[in-house]
Amino acid sequence: MSEQEKEIQTVTLPALALRGMTVFPNMMLHFDVGREISVKALDESMTSGTPIFLVAQRDIAVESPKEKDLCRIGTICNVRQILRLPGDNVRVMVEGAARGRMHRLTQLTPYLAAEVEEIVPEEPVRGSAKTEALIRQTYELFERYVELAPKMTPDLLLNLISSEDPGYIADYIAQNIVMRTGDKQSILEELRPVRRLEKLFRQLRQELEVLELELDMQNRVREGMNRNQRDYYLREQLKVIQQELGEGEAGGDSEIAEYRQAIEKAKLPEEVSQKLLKEVSRLEKQPFGSAEATVLRNYLDVCLELPWNKKTKERADVEAVRKALDNDHYGLEKVKERILEFVAVKQLAPDLKGQIICLVGPPGVGKTSIAMSMAKAMNRKLARISLGGVHDEAEIRGHRKTYIGAMPGRIIAGIRQAGSSNPLLLLDEIDKLGSDHRGDPADALLEVLDGEQNSTFRDHFLEVPYDLSDVLFITTANTLDTIPRPLLDRMEVIELSSYTDEEKLQIAKRHLLPKELKRHGLKKSQLKLTDGALREIITGYTKESGVRILERKLGAVCRKVAMRVVSDGVKSVSITGDNVEEFLGIRRYHPERLPRTEQVGVVNGLAWTSVGGELLEVEVNVVPGSGKLELTGNLGDVMKESAHAAYSYIRSRADRLGIEADFYQKKDIHVHFPEGAVPKDGPSAGIAITTAMVSALTNTPVRRELAMTGEVTLRGRVLAIGGLKEKTMAALRNGIRTVILPAENEKDLEEIDQTVRAALHFLPVEQVDAVLAYALGLDVTQGAGQLPEAPAEASPAAGGISIHQ
Structure with a gap:
């Protein structure tokens, strides 16, 4: 029997899916319809005279809803009016009749049709005091809502006061206030009238709170706008008055x-x-x-x-800095050790001030790149300031701002560029500062590079003190000779010496070659460069302390290989020491070939140049004459003086050297340094000139595979020299086995590369007598004469130092 009743209660009606709205029973509502299936459902309802079922759509974005897209509870409505609008739209007026429950959709096209069960409302019962209190509170809230909400008319209250049905009251208010679609649907689905009114009461109270908050915000905005308009009006008046007086400017x-x-x-x-x-x-x-x-x-x-208070968080971590330096640079152990010491102290004492480091060394040894790696490892911003050729003090301190084109100095500009008050400022080429009538920039740097003064550094443009104490200054130079002493005194000097051939090989393999391959678009498989080829490039095509020319030569090789890959379709090129000339041409530099036999009057000296050490031959010839001393070979004043000092020493020791006492009257001595186009000067060729003169005068051959460096005095003392590391590397490169050096330089042997120390014998000497005894085999302590043979070479002592008494 119940099944029959259920069938009787279920009817098939055209359905219309609502997007973003809800219709309640006993309410009149009009809205626009645009979808074709919705318009056809309305037409079917009007044609057949049947009601239409309006049901909310769960997701308003769905264009063609299915059964799962629709809510179950909707409203059975009667269509009162249809009005056709331009653009295929329809405006319809409907009147809600009753709630309905959808069982299923019977069709989807050409319009939606659904089996709908009409939900019979509960019979009204006599209201309790609780219900009456709820109705009254709802009236009060709705009255407040009508007062505050825009576009709400007071006659809405008149239609509501006469009703005592909580269900109708809930439906009426829900239909006429602004609520979310989901909240309205939840009220529609509540079938118990009192519960429905309770739910509506809670929603209405929440909406009223939001409305009051919006109104409060609008009032505040309005007050602010009124105040701003008043200020704007007064300001505009003031501006007009100032313009009339010629004392102001728009904006x-x-x-x-x-x-x-x-x-x-x-x-x-x-x-x-x-x-x-x-x-x-x-x-x-x-x-x-x-x-x-x-x-x-x-x-x-x-x-x-300017970054007055902006700082980067410094990474004072020794391991992190060590890893960064090792990744970017090979060798340079002493430099890395000093930088790590600085970081370690910074880690223990973060407030340490006044650390100024000066990196000194030949071009291309990595001074600038060391500073860049240091900045990256310590998380400091980097600003690079090139001082080469700067000759105006205003470049450092800035110009007075009253001058036309005034600007701050390079120090302040560098900090401004870095955007941090604790950057690393790299002052490049500090040894190439100039000076003119506009002042000496080196004097201006005295304040910058002084930890006691730079906390109140005053730039002429700023006219206020700027604190430079948190800035880490790194300066670079090729030589210390041109740096003023007071400026040099403010910096801690770290020397970067020349690279050995083995270091250049490792640098080329680890850094230069991968960089050049990437620059030229080559893969590792397309160019195979053996160690032998790299050694051949280093020794035969470069002659430098650093690696810049080596990098250019590797770039030239990569270009040749790229040409073969593109033009000839070659997949891979292998270069060995034997075929380097195919890519770089004829070898440019050849090692000095030592004579096969011992020669008279020819001595190998050692010289320091800005690109490393070199072997410097000294030739002496003795001919009958009137005692003239001739010096050739483009010599400087210091070397000429060394030759005269050696000449005087030989005259004073002629009897012990087995030389005729009147040789200075009967023989002319010609001292020559080959490669006359190259200027030569410096105080380190004294013992080489002395040995060559004595060899020529006594007709005694000089030992092969021997080189020497040191200055000589009139009394025969051997004085200390500089550039020992570069000189010893040149000796090793040219096949020398033994190096004679001043005894005062013995301590410097600790700084020489291990490879060089192991390959050479070193003979520290204090007097020229010891030099002559070893190089010529002369015994100058017991009178004239020649020893039968030179002392045998002793085996290297610990650390590669051989000392001969």
Whole structure:
């Protein structure tokens, strides 16, 4: 029997899916319909005279809804009016009749049709006191809502006061207030009238709170706008008055306010803040179009762009810095050790100030790149300032801001560029500073590179002190000779010496070759360069302390290989020491070939150059004459003096050397240094000249595979020299086995590369007598004569140092 009743209660009606709205029973509502299936459902309802089922769509984005897209509870409505609008739209007026429950959709096209069961409302019962209280509270809330909500008319309350049905009241209010579609649907689905009103009451109270908050915000905005409009009106009046008086500028007030606001936000030191506010006040009083106003704006902009309180978080981690330096650089152990010591101290004492490091060494040994790696490892911003050729003090300290084209100095500009008050400032080529009538920039750097003074560094442009104590200064130079002593005194010098051939090989393999392959678009498989080829390039095509020319030669090889890959279709090129000439041409440099036999009057000296060490031959010839001493070979004054000192020493020791006492009257001596086009000077060829003269005068051959360096005095003492590392590397490169050096330089042997120390014998000497005894086999302590043979070479002592008594 129940099944029959159920069948009787279920009817098939055309259905219309609502998007973003809900229709309640006993309510009249009009809305626009645009979808074709919805319009056809309305037409079917009007044609057949049957009601239509309006049901909410769960997701409003779905264009063709299915049964799963629709809610189950909707409203059975009667269509009262249909109005056709332009653009295929329809405006329809419907009246809700009753709630309905959808069982299923019977069709989807050409319109939706659904089996709907009409939900019979509960019979109204006599209301309890609780229900009456709920109705009254709902009235009060709705009355407040009507007062506050826009587009709500008071006659809505009149239609509601006469009703005592909680279900009708809930439906009426829900239909007429602004609520989310989901909230309205939940009220529609609530079938118990009192529960429905309770749910509506909660929703209405929440909506009223939101409405009151919106109204409060609108009032505040309106008040602010009124105040701003008043201020704007007064400001515009003031601007017009100032323009009439020629004392103002359009937009000036907002500009002044922006400057003051920026100064306040920057949290500057008190002295700086007061200075800038004073300048802003001056700018405010400047007449329209004033040139001084432009100067003041530029000054304020520069000052406010400086990172007064901005700092990067420094990474004072020894291991991290060590890893970064090792990844970027091969060798340079002493330099890395000093930098790591600095980081370690920084780790223990973060407030340590006044660390200024000067990296000195030949071109291309990695001074600048070391500083860049240090900045990256320590998480400091890097600003590079090239000082080469700077000859104006204003380049460092800046110009007075009253001058046309005034700007801050390079130090402040570098900090501004870095955007941090604790950057690493790299002062490149500090040894190439110039000076002229406009001042000496080296004098200006005295304050910058002094930890006691630079906390209050004053740039002429800023006119206020700027704290440089958190800046880490790294300077680079090729030589210390041209750096003024007071400036050099403020820096800790770290020397980067020349690379050995083995170090150059490792640098080429680990850094230069991969970099050049990437630059030239080559893969590792397309170019195979053996160690032998690299050694051949290093020794035969480069002659430098650093690796710049080596890098260029590797680039030249990569270009040749790229040409073969593109033009000839070659997949891979292998280069060995034997076929390097195919890519780089004829070998440019050849090692000095030592004579096969011992020669008279020819001695190998050792010289230091800016690109490393070199073997320097000294030739002496003795001919009958009147005792003249001739010097050739493009010699400087110091080397000429060394030759005269050697000559005087030989005359004083002639009897013990087995030389005729009157040789200086009967024989002419010609001292020559080959490669006359190359200027030569320096105090380290004295013992080489002495040995060559004695060899020529006594007709005694000089030992092969021997080189020497050291200055000589009139009394025969051997004085210390510099550049020992480069000189010993040159000796090894040219096949020398034994090196004679001053005894005072014996301590410097610890700094020589292990490879060089192991391959050479070193003979420290204090007197020229010991040099002659070893090089010529002369015994100058017991009178004239020649030893039967030279002392045998002793085996290397610990550390590769051989000492012969």
